Amino acid sequence: MKVLRQTIKSILVMLLIFLLIITTEIQTFSSPISRRTINVGVILFSLDNSIAAQFKKEFDNLQNEYPVKVSVLNPQNNVSVQDEMLDSLLKNNIDLIIAIPASTKEDAVRNFIERVRPYNTPLVMFNIPPDVVKNISKDYARAAFAIPASDKTGEMQGEIVRDLWNNKSIIDKNDDNILQYVLVRGPKEDVTADKRTQGVTSILESSGIKTELLQSFATNWTEAVAKSYIENIFLTYGNKIEAIIANDDDLAVGAVKGLQKYGYNTGSKSKYIPVFGLSGTPEAINLIDKGLMSGTIIVDLKKVAQDLYAIGNNLINNANPTENTNLKSEGGVIIIGTNPRKYIIKK
Template identity: 45%
Template sequence: MLFKKIAIFFFVIVIIAKLSINYDNNVYASNDKIVNVDVLLYTFDDPFMSSLKQSLENIQKENPTKIHFTFHDGKNNIALQNEELDSIVNRGSVDLVMANLADISENAVNGAFGIVKPKEIPIVFLDVPQDVVSKVSKNYKKAAFILANSDLAGTVQGNILVNLWNSNKKAIDKNNDNILQYVLLQGEIDNPVAIDRTNYVISTINNSGISTQQLALINANWFKELARDSIESLFLRYNDRIEAIISNNDAMAIGAIEALQKYGFNTGDESKNIAVVGIDAIPEARDLIDKGFMTGTVIQDPKVLAEVFYNVGMNLVNNLNPIENTNYKIINGEIIVPFPYEEYVKK
């Protein structure tokens, strides 16, 4: 009788242990589910967006059992992006959307909400203006907004020209009038990143005691080709009056250099060189700087942005605070990307 009771006791223990193991395995399986993420980029033609795409792909390679990215080229067309987003949601296999929209207006953001909200799909936006965020952020709890510190990017860019002015003024102040005459290549006309970069680069130069004169401001929408065509035309108009070309990103700066080189400038002859500065530090820009064809750029590491996208997105998927277990800061409803902005100039 005692032996029978002991046998039953051990049988119960074995059953409980098996149930416990199965439970643990099921919990692990649920936590180990691959998160399917659809990434809407406003265009694949932007070199920085291409670098961001590659950085996200590297995160996937490092976490093959956690996340899978599918990328969509918006071709700078919000209507196309809305069609793609609608198709993604109706497909029913998406767990998270990351959106870099071609249109960052209030209507566009609410339009995206209207597509993902019925299915309660979390969404992370990039570079939506703060005034828009203040109006739409309460409309959907499973949304987060990421924004770069464009003030600092513009400041570092301005310091590149300030340092050049102070160390080799003759190389930049070609007419010796103590005024920096410049052309500014700006991104989209209403883009908050473009506006902040523009304002802070000029204020940094002025605050250093250098007077400036804007010869022209061109909205080249971040694209190399538009910048190249614009500078080709402006060079014929202003010719030797242009002392610097300040670009909101490297793509437009590269376009400017291609235009200048058409006229024999920025090919290595210091007597025929116009200072050109950009932002992003993409490989092509670094190469031009190393060769002495471009003055400088600001390092904005796409890996940092990819990590923010990943960490914030995974928090939303797991119903956590968007900045849970991170050192990110939220300012006016937006998660600020902690880029360690640094200048890149020829050594």
């Protein structure tokens, strides 16, 4: 009898252990976001850029939704400063690094990865050109790369331009049925700038709109540079410019302020040049509401921040980067939708 009781006790213990294992596995599988506190280091190329500043806010807000501690660092578009910040994060036992780096060139991205790899820290990099990712994706197994679905936002910006062009009395100043415009874009070889530019121009072409590109200028995403650029070229092209298309709202706001130096876009309908931005910053929306700017595309940066964290959390758990998400990978790059919507000047 004693032997029987001992046998039953052993079976019950084994059953309890089995149930605990099964329960743990189910909880791990069903919970895409870890419940322990995770230390996340976020490096944003420059908080002087309005979008980067909005990103900081959304990454900080993750702390209200998930068990995370977020530290956002601003290298001010300086790779050397960025390297120092990255080294400091790594030495302080960070669990995850999310980066929109100061440089997306291959050698700079490779250097970033080489600094992270000895620590075996999960790394999510955003806005790295797919061509660069193709060459470096195998350098570090615990790294993931994501880009925004910027082609759609560029196309939507093109639709705003097209719709305004359909009322030619507003935009076709010389009645030649050709849209003369200036393009203020992001840096050369920047994946977001390239996709947005391709998106807007493809819509204009497919809509049968004849265009003449008066000037195109690559910037570092800063308002001051765009303002200075428009102030300078206005002396040459002022009476020819029918529209200014900018890759983001900081550049669009800078363009508006550049025009205002010459009395344009201050409230007079007779001295107004349509300016189109993209990203939906508060200042751009304010200018649109005042009738001083024509339109923008508002993007959901909260969703982007959450998606980047979800990717990183999967890396922490040694899972596929897109597991338990609605994200898809194309050519080794994860595409993140931004839920874009149009915001235009009220007629």
